[in-house]
Amino acid sequence: QKEVEQNSGPLSVPEGAIASLNCTYSDRGSQSFFWYRQYSGKSPELIMSIYSNGDKEDGRFTAQLNKASQYVSLLIRDSQPSDSATYLCAVNILTSGAGSYQLTFGKGTKLSVIP
């Protein structure tokens, strides 16, 4: 089982709609969860972090975490064309080799917001 899984997309939503991005992870012991936004040719930018079950809101962004289901999601309300980017889910996963936790990234979901 892949450690962090995301739908690759592309996910297309009309301007003003809600974009919903999903991520599942393999390690039940994971405690830290992040969403990064990456524009083409640029480096990832941290947009949300969440550590507890439930919802966390920051402006137009809401992160949702369900540890029992090993599921984390990102909702973007009132989507704008400038939100068009690849969204990376990152989870702290126990790595068998070193026996320590390491931030592990999904391959990302490409979001396209259509004007």
Add this chain to the structure above:
Amino acid sequence: EAGVTQSPTHLIKTRGQQATLRCSPISGHTSVYWYQQALGLGLQFLLWYDEGEERNRGNFPPRFSGRQFPNYSSELNVNALELEDSALYLCASSPDEWTGYEQYFGPGTRLTVT
């Protein structure tokens, strides 16, 4: 507050050569992480340094190595370059060794091997 900085922005090398990439973390951060992002692939973890020591490395051959200096800056060395080493190399920093902290990325170094 200045973010993570990396140099050079672009680097072109030929196969078999060595490449050195540099990173300065956010002021006050002691942990530095290196990642490789090859075209079409996700972010692959390379190396983690904290307080001058290598704490973990990803599934990469030994020709990928690095170090962290007393001022917490870091360099990544890639020896015997191969064509498949062409990628965006990203450095990230976090406040200390707890791996649950947020990581902040620099702009990256685009390495092209010809």
